[in-house]
Amino acid sequence: MNGPLASLKILDFSTLLPGPFASLLLADMGAEVLRVESPTRADLVRVLPPHVDGVSASHAYLNRNKRSIALDLKKPQAVELVKQLVSEYDIVLEQFRPGVMAKLGLGYEALKAINPKLIYVSITGYGQTGPFKARAGHDINYLALSGVASYTGRQESGPLPLGVQLADIAGGSLHGVMGLLAAVIQRQVSGEGQHVDISMTDCSFSLHGMSGAGFLAAGVEPDMQNQVLNGGSFYDYYRSRDGRWFSVGSLEPQFMQQFCEAIGKPELARMGLSPKPEDQASLKRAIEIEFEKRDFADWCEVFAALDACVEPMLKISEALEHPQLKARGVTVQVPVDAEHSQTQIACPIKFSAGLPQPRHIGAAVGAHTVAVLQALGYSEAQISELKASGAVA
Structure with a gap:
């Protein structure tokens, strides 16, 4: 070969x-x-x-x-x-x-x-x-x-x-x-x-991609935490009770609904669609509070069966043992x-x-x-x- x-x-x-x-x-x-x-x-x-x-x-x-x-x-x-x-x-x-x-x-x-x-x-x-x-x-x-x-x-x-x-x-x-x-x-x-x-x-x-296109065509200057994908929305990392982290990328409504139900707050799903910074800030704080109630292993078990764009942040040693990467x-x-x-x-x-x-x-x-x-x-x-x-x- x-x-x-x-x-x-x-x-x-x-x-x-x-x-x-x-x-x-x-x-x-x-x-x-x-x-x-x-x-x-x-x-x-x-x-x-x-x-x-x-x-x-x-x-x-x-x-x-x-x-x-x-x-x-x-x-x-x-x-x-x-x-x-x-x-x-x-x-x-x-x-x-x-x-x-x-x-x-x-x-x-x-x-x-x-x-x-x-x-x-x-x-x-x-x-x-x-x-x-x-x-x-x-x-x-x-x-x-x-x-x-x-x-x-x-x-x-x-x-x-x-x-x-x-x-x-x-x-x-x-x-x-x-x-x-x-x-x-x-x-x-x-x-x-x-x-x-x-x-x-x-x-x-x-590599500016979408943010660069938005600035060149529409004059919208990106800044830290003012974009949907850079911390300006609920699309972010959240810490568990024992100090580990999860990535939450449930942007689409069907994923957001699953996610909110999984953390026991289905009423938060509607806030995910809001473009208002104050709504996103409130949503993020609500999610933070829920994640802080359980340990990493508990949340892993909760999200393992869901198709909601939520995954644990793994160390290299853990990533090597993940079934997807091993496969x-x-x-x-x-x-x-x-x-x-x-x-x-x-x-x-x-x-x-x-x-x-x-x-x-x-x-x-x-x-x-x-x-x-x-x-x-x-x-x-x-x-x-x-x-x-x-x-x-």
Whole structure:
């Protein structure tokens, strides 16, 4: 089983989360991904705790199924090696600030001259153009600057530092994969490659969805807890007597009626349809009072049999044991070596034809350098010479 993307060969220059998560999805779906890593400046994810047998769990996951070649791109011999590889690996994924790859002699125009079919995907914080293009940033900055954080949180406590990296993954990784695959489809038609410019800030701005459309078309500025879906209505989280939480999303009348009957307050159902902020505030307080009367386990039993858009907030350990997630196979065993494996998050995309089995966890820096050079036709003496020069490791 090869996977739907078995025909793609990708040179991955990215580090940290956005690019590696994108290439993880591609590798899981069968693409051949070769990471180009520095032998002297390690990807910081490699040292991110927790570690299992000395290997970062995050690195082992994000870089599974990928090979690694260690190249010092400041050495001309290493740059020439990349140019050789581009004739075969005709997709490049990079995450440097704009202009860095060009200074190394590996920008889009330079590599396009070698292979006109090259697809070159750049994932950056702010994109290849604009006054912020060279500015440093992280997930929290992109969410703040794009306006997403402005209505995500509580009025009394402010915006929330999300537990997941929304701009990095939904912005950089997923949009990066979409752009890359769209360029592949166009290349199949035109025979030409192109440069795909992914700005995590741009992509975060696109996540405004309904609220953004409401502002652009109708001038309604979203704020914290003033929208139906951001805490401005009963659509929210509620705490049980023992300090656990439930999500209540019973927006439709038939769900709201079931929910209100389940908590013993059927008369509250009519308030769910009211657009008045004061009605929603009263409704929320009434729901809070009811939830505080019972423990988490009691409420789980109450709502388990109902189809009312009410679910418990689970910890990761609990989510793994939930029958729905277990049935969907959200984890997979990935080989560490011939005798051992590691439990990791599985590829979430399901194909009727299936996907190839995971091959290995994230590899050591340069684990496949020799094999890649041999495939390019280098002799043992030439490889030894390259290693002595510091160009490869």
